[in-house]
Amino acid sequence: MDREAGEEFVHGLAGTIPAEIGSLVNLKSLNLELNGLTGPIPPEVGELTSLTTLDLGYNNLNGPITPALHNLVDLERLRLARNHLTGSLPHELGSLSRLEELDIWGNDLRDPIPDSFLALGSLRRFTFSSNANLCAPGTADFVAWLVDIGWYGGPYCHESDMEVLARLYQSSGGPNWRYSGGWLETPVLDEWYGVTAGALGRVATLDLSGNGLDGRLPPDLGSLEELTVLRVNDNALSGRLPHSLTSLSLVELDYADTGLCAPPHASFQTWLSGITAHEGTSVACSPPSDREVLVAFYESTDGPNWINSRNWLTDAPLGEWYGINTDASGRVVQLNLFANNLAGQIPPELGDLATLEHLTLWRNNLSGQIPRELGELASLIRLVLSENEFTGPMPPELFGRLTSLRQMYLGWNNLSGQIPRELGELASLTRLSLTTNGLTGPIPSDIGRLTNLRLMSLSGNDLTGPIPSDIGNLTRMEALDLASNNLTGALPPELGGVSSLRELAVGNNAGLSGPLPDGLTDLRLKRLLAGGTDLCAPSDPGFQAWLETLYHRRIATCARGGGSMAYLTQAVQSREHPVPLVAGEQALLRVFVTASHPTTASIPPVRARFYLNGTERHVADIPATATAIPTELVEHSLLSSANANIPGEVVQPGLEIVVEIDPDGTLDPGLGVVNRIPETGQMAVDVREMPVFNLTVIPFLWSEDPDSSIVALTTAMAADPEGHELFRRTRTLLPIGDLEVAAHEPVLSSSNNTYDLMSATRAIIALEGGVGRYLGMMSRPVRGAGGLAQQPGQAVFAVPHPGTIAHELGHSLNLGHAPCGSSRQLDLSYPYTDGSIGSWGYDFRDGGRLIGPGHKDLMSYCGPAWVSDYHFANALRFRLFDERPSRVASLAVQEDASLLLWGGTDAEGAPFLNPTFVVDAPALLPDSAGAHRITGRTADGGQLFSFSFTMPETADGDGSSSFAFVLPAQAGWEGDLASITLSGPEGSATLDQETNRPMTILRDPRSGQIRGFLRDPAPATRSAADAVGGAVVPGLEMLFSRGIPGAGAWRQ
Incomplete structure (x- = not known):
């Protein structure tokens, strides 16, 4: 300038x-x-x-x-x-x-x-x-x-006060008051009759005694935050004093000579007794009806701004109000308003719903303390208040009286204080989640009385002290998550007696230390996560053999050597948590030569001998370097280690190595350099033969704008899976081994929404008896997430991007998110809190280079991306333990008819069903029971089939998910099937004869491959080839359904 x-x-x-x-x-x-x-x-x-x-x-x-x-x-x-x-x-x-x-x-x-x-x-x-x-x-x-x-x-500081006073004016007959000068006429509240304002213009005193008020006080009167004096005596007011008043520090309250009553709830009465000058009616409110309770709930939780408030505050039966289910006598048994934009506080009146069994309010904006009056809900079975903004301690009354409660979810709030000892009174409890709050203090030993508990998550808090030995009493416990706290001490030996335990997560508790108790080997664990602690696994062969049976684990071995050492690395390696190698892939040998004291002597020659089944197969001679021998192991520089590339044909199961340092004996012995690794014998290298990674790539074509470039792209991916750029990160950062890719024939879709395409991918797997993983792809533009994956599972969708494909395939290998750039579906046992890879990686490209521990994991949303030792090792073990066998040997058409049952849950958890089709396909049924159920019935309500299942988890989306099953049909169903219902914790969805959501599936009868999913398809008079605009060949079979299959579908 x-x-x-x-x-x-x-x-x-x-x-x-x-x-x-x-x-x-x-x-x-x-x-x-x-x-x-x-x-x-x-x-x-x-x-x-x-x-x-x-x-x-x-x-x-x-x-x-x-x-x-x-x-x-x-x-x-x-x-x-x-x-x-x-x-x-x-x-x-x-x-x-x-x-x-x-x-x-x-x-x-x-x-x-x-x-x-x-x-x-x-x-x-x-x-x-x-x-x-x-x-x-x-x-x-x-x-x-x-x-x-x-x-x-810009706003006035007292605008909220003006809004509350305006509601008071309307609800109490303001136009007919005796005096109302200034009301609703000027923003200066000091000029409103009966109002005295403070320094910012906010209401400090409200005196409307004897002023002709007639009606009710507004429920949010307590939002007058600076109010200290309230006089409404000698008026024709009626109803309950608003519970919101309890948030005020009143010094004077006068409602004498009115029809107002004081709620009987303990919290309100305690607040009332603390007011210095109190004149009232001495009348306690009678217990409210269910309708009155729901009205109070609506008013307290910002009902006018709910997403769905159908029939609320109308004269319709309560069972017709959105989110309400009633019993035969009309009493409320369920209140399900999850993800409905509720805001404000839960009113204590909710504790008067004596017959309430299910209270589900998760994923809203509710705040304040959880009212202790909820402890009066003696019939309550399920309480879900997670993902809100509740604060303060958990009321002991909530735990001591709910003896029928089976499920309690209070996670992802801002609760504080200690876990009440009264929690131990909930004898029927099977699931308890208090994850991700601000809870402090010890885990109470009373938890050991919850002998029906199957799942307990206390992760993501600030709990301190030792893990109580009483947890050993919970013999039915299947999953215990105590990760990311400040717990200390050793794992109690009594954990070995929890015979049902399958998952144990105690990672990121820096104060936990000592060897794991031997009794753990009596358990059939699948997951053991103890990274970020000083816990360690005993090095004896028996314990180590037991560890090998766990596909998902993170635990260091107790015995660690010092001095010179060597390891082989591929994508990443860790000294404390060794990463197995993938057989057939090249590896880098790093030999770390160290001296006992500083020296100018340089790193000497190194010779490494590689043995397979006792026979020497390879020798690597590494010349001396000019780098001075360090006194400690230095991983951050290739110059500080002796290095050699080891070809893939040497890296095989059973590999053992012997490293000779300074084989010619030129170094001064006084330097203390170890000259042989190991000291005697041969050092075993953990190399795993991976199963073939089968991947079918599906090119989806959007019917409105079918971009055929995706077809050419998937064909090229199948032709060169080893060298195609879109597979570069997948092959480098995941334990793949042999990658076999098949290009599916093009599939036409009337939707370019990725959630629909993910659902279609699941259906293709089900209908074709899919082997391995299926990757759905579509050229942009697409709507929705750029990548989705079943975690874990076969179905994946991704836009054509190498990072997205590798990330989603990682989810399919049961990898969660690393904590960087995403707050959803985090793996709270991930050992590096910033989402970094935490160990040194290696990139073989362009002559090779080290990848620093600060790089972010590919399962995070930050970069630059590589893979952590934690995720690579867990993905490798998952593949070895859980690669599912194929259901069928080919896509041959089955002779017997079956039903394609597919659908899912939306972002708020509400279930939905896609039209059901009669198909010729191999059976695919759930492998375990769960919280959702599909039931087929006749017109008179008779049951034809029913089975439960666990809704698959879909990673990287908006919380929605999808499923697809193939159910073999029984004789007579073609005339009797009248309805199919999907039910779950958040409601139900039904297909029946009135359902009219026309859809066509195109199928090649020769290959059995699916070729299209068309909603609101073209008229049946057009051929399949016409309907898809030439995107597929003629002669395709057209399967049609509006919801429940018609007679014609069964005849096909």
Whole structure:
């Protein structure tokens, strides 16, 4: 910039504003809006005393507004809008007497506008909206000042009070009050009859005694946060005092000579007894009806802004209100309003629903404390309050009385305090989740009394102390998750007596230490996660052999050697948690030579001999280097180790090596360099022969814009799976081994929504008797997530991107998310809290290079990406343990008819069913029972079939999921099947004869391959080839259904 310039207008800038800007003392106008500036506004800007205009709007500036700007005494225009400025407005700016325009909207400023601003008499434009909590006091002088400005935009500090008072006016017959001067006429609340306002214009006293009020008090009257005196006595008011009043610190409350009553709940009565001056009616409210309870619930949880409030507050039977189920007598038994945009607090009246069995309110915006009155729900079986914003301690009453409760989910809130000992009273409890809160203190030993418990998750809290030995009493426990706390001590030996335990997660508890108890080997664990602790596995052969039976594990071995060492690495390796090698893939040998004291002697020659089944198969001679021998193991530099590439044909199961350091004996023995690894015998290398990785790639064509380039792409992927760029990260970062890829024939879809395409991929697997994994792909544009995967499972969908494909295939190998860039489906046992890979990786490309531990794991949403030792090892073991055999040997058409039953749950957990088809396909039924059930019935309600299953988990989506089963049909179903219902914890969905969701599946009768999924398909008079616009060949079979298969479908 030119020091003598009078004006600067610059675009294309980035970085911070330099302090040297203060030297431009003659500058009159500085316009730096619409740039990429970051950092704070330097105080040196205050030295530009000639400025009349300063425009720093539309950047990324942060920090407080510097008070030094008050030195710009000639300033007329100050524009700081659309940044990230924080803190309060400096009161010093009130001295800018010539200021005409002040734009500070769209920042993160807070607190009231200072009184000093009242001196800005020249101001004609002032915009301060869209900030964190910046507001103008609602006092008479501030209101008059803003009105005099003329052009202003921003909130008053008391706007919420005005809204509450307006609701009071409406609900209590305001137009007929005896006195109502100023009400709803002026923003100055001090001028409203009966209102005394504080310094910011907020209501401090409300005295409407003897004023002709007739009606009810609004439920949110307690939102008058500064209210200390409330007098509504001698009025014709009726109903209950709002429970929201309990949030106020009233010193006086008078509602005598009214029809108001005080709720009998303990929390309200305790609050009432604490008011110094209290005059009331001495009338306790009678127990409310279920309808009255639900009305109070609606009012307390922002009912007008719910996503769905069908029939609420109407005269319809309660069973017809959205989310409500009733028993035969009309009493409420279920309240299911999950993911419905509820906000506010749960009213204590909810504890009066004496027959309530299911309370499901997860994934809303509910806040405040969980009311202890919920402990009165003696019939409650299932309580789901997870994924809200509840705070405070868990009320002991919630645990001590709910003796029928079987499932309690309170995770993903902000609860604090200790776990109440009364939890042990819940004798019927089978599932308990308190994950991801702020709970503190020890795990109470009373938990050992919950002998019916099958799942307990206390992860992601701040629990301290040892794991109580009483947990050993929970012999029915199948999954125990205590990860990410501050627990200390050893694992109690009593855990070995929990005979049903299959999953144990105690990782990221730095204070846990010592060897694992021997009794664990009596368990049939599948998962043992203890990374981020000082726990270790005994090195004896028996314990190590037991560890080999766990496909998902993270535990160090107790015995660790010192001095020189060597390892083989492929994608990544860890000294504490060794990663097995994939057979047939090249590896890098790293030999770390160390001396006992500093020396200038350089790393000597190294010879490594490789043996298979006792026979020497390979020798690697590594020449000496000029690098001085270090005194400790140095992994971060290839120059500090002796290295050699080992060909894949040598890397086979049964591999053993002997490393000779300085084979010619040239080093001074006083250096203490170990000259042989191992000291005697041969060192075994863990090499695993991987099963063939079978992958079928499905090119989906969108019927509205069929881009055939995806067909050519998938054909190329199948032709060259070893070298295709889209498989580069998959082959490098996952334990693949031999990759065999088949290109499916093109499949037409009337939807380009990735969730629909994922569902179609599942259906193809089911209908074709799919072997291995199926990767659905479509050219952009697509709607929805760029990648989805069944975790774990066969079905994957991804846009054509190497990173996305590798990430989704990782999910299919049962890998969760690493904690970076995503808060959903995190693996809380992931050992590196920043999502990094944590160990040194190696990239063989371009001569080879080390990959630092700071790289992010491919299962995170951060980069640059590589793979961690944790995920590579777990994916490898998962493949070896869980690669499922194929259901059929070919795609041959089956002779007997079956039903394709497919559907899922949406983002809120609500179930749905796709139209059912009669198909010729091999049976595919769930391999375990679960919380969802499919039932087929006759017209008179008779049951034809019924089975339960666990809804598959879909990673990387919006919480929705899908499934597909093939059920062999029985004789007579073609005339009797009238309805199919999918039911689950969050509701049900039914297909029946009235369902009209037409859909066609195209199938090649010769190969058995599916060729299309068309919703609202073309008229039946058109051929299949016409319907798909030539995207598929003629002669395809058309399977049609509107919901329940018609007679024609059975005849096919």
